[in-house]
Amino acid sequence: xxxxxxxxxYLVTQMGNDKSIKCEQNLGHDTMYWYKQDSKKFLxxxxxxNNKELIINETVPNRFSPKSPDKAHLNLHINxxxxxxxxxxxxxSSPTGERGEQYFGPGTRLTVT
Amino acid sequence: AQSVSQHxxxxxxxxxxxxxxxxxxxxGGTVNLFWYVQYPGQHLQLLLKYFSGDPLVKGIKGFEAxxxxxxFSFNLRKPSVQWSDTAEYFCAVNRYTGNQFYFGTGTSLxxxx
Numbered sequence: 001x002x003x004x005x006x007x008x009x010y011l012v013t014q015m016g017n018d019k020s021i022k023c024e025q026n027l028g029h030d031t032m033y034w035y036k037q038d039s040k041k042f043l044x045x046x047x048x049x050n051n052k053e054l055i056i057n058e059t060v061p062n063r064f065s066p067k068s069p070d071k072a073h074l075n076l077h078i079n080x081x082x083x084x085x086x087x088x089x090x091x092x093s094s095p096t097g098e099r100g101e102q103y104f105g106p107g108t109r110l111t112v113t
Numbered sequence: 114a115q116s117v118s119q120h121x122x123x124x125x126x127x128x129x130x131x132x133x134x135x136x137x138x139x140x141g142g143t144v145n146l147f148w149y150v151q152y153p154g155q156h157l158q159l160l161l162k163y164f165s166g167d168p169l170v171k172g173i174k175g176f177e178a179x180x181x182x183x184x185f186s187f188n189l190r191k192p193s194v195q196w197s198d199t200a201e202y203f204c205a206v207n208r209y210t211g212n213q214f215y216f217g218t219g220t221s222l223x224x225x226x
Contacts, residue, residue: 033214041151041201043216056213090156094214101147102205102214104157 003027004105006091012111013081021076021108023091029103030096031055032074034066037088037107049074050096081112117206119217126194127225134189134220136204145207146187147214148178152200160202163187174198196226 004025013019025032033056034046047066048056054066063079078085091105120135138144148160161172168180178189187204204217 041219041221043157043203043219045214045216048213092157101159101162101207102157103159104149106156 004091004093004103006089006105006108008108009106010109010111012113014113015081015083017081018077018079019081019110020078021089021091021110023074023076023105025072025091025093025103025105027093027095027103029093029100030071031094032068032071033092033094033102034074034076035090035092037090039087043090047074047076078110081110083112086110086112117204117215117217119202119204119220121220122218123221123223125223125225128196129193130224132189132191132194132198132222134202134204134222136187136189136217138185138187138204138206138215140185140206140208140215142208146178146180147205147207148172148176148187148189149203149205149216150200151203151219157203160189194222194224196224198222199224 007022031050033048036044046060049068051071052068065077068074088107088109090107092102094100094102116139118137146163149157150160151157160176161170163170163180171177176191178187180187202220206215
């Protein structure tokens with residue numbers, strides 16, 4: 001069974017379009033995250049949700065909007081895509097109140113042309 | 114500023130060589146420490162973690178790491194690397210009071226057969 005899943009795995013789109021990436025975890029975790037990994041493999045946290053509430057919102061353009069319909073899902077919507085948004089986006093989850101590690105999804109490779 | 118530093122950006126080794134990757138963090142309080150591995154084209158997977166107790170922790174695939182509190186370090190080691198260890202390695206710190214993870218910039222390891 002997949003613990004943290006993301007769809008789609010690959011996403012190729014043109015500048016100016018709006019796209020969404022979905023993430024689901026079946027681990028029963030309370031906290032979910034979105035990370036952006038650039039071409040140099042640098043991993044940058046974007047958002048964190050705990051029980052559907054936003055708890056971390058790093059300096060990210062407001063074109064990026066996370067949505068958590070329930071604690072098992074954290075979707076990422078991106079408006080007006082730009083070339084610089086091309087990256088691999090990873091979803092992750094972790095338990096709250098414990099010192100647990102983060103479990104990562106397989107990643108979504110976004111290419112903006 | 115609080116941060117996690119990985120001083121080795123790119124390491125190239127021959128098979129059977131010994132490996133040590135450095136990781137230093139700058140948080141003063143209690144922390145949990147992790148090493149993650151990212152094989153080419155894959156997501157991050159946990160190698161090992163330290164919460165408390167014996168500062169020498171053993172992980173999967175023959176990896177180990179030593180927590181030295183006085184040096185704020187958590188270096189990763191493996192006595193004899195294999196070609197299959199070629200990957201990106203990330204050190205991460207989780208502050209005891211929060212769920213935010215701080216990742217290092219990663220070290221790219223290339224093992225030459």
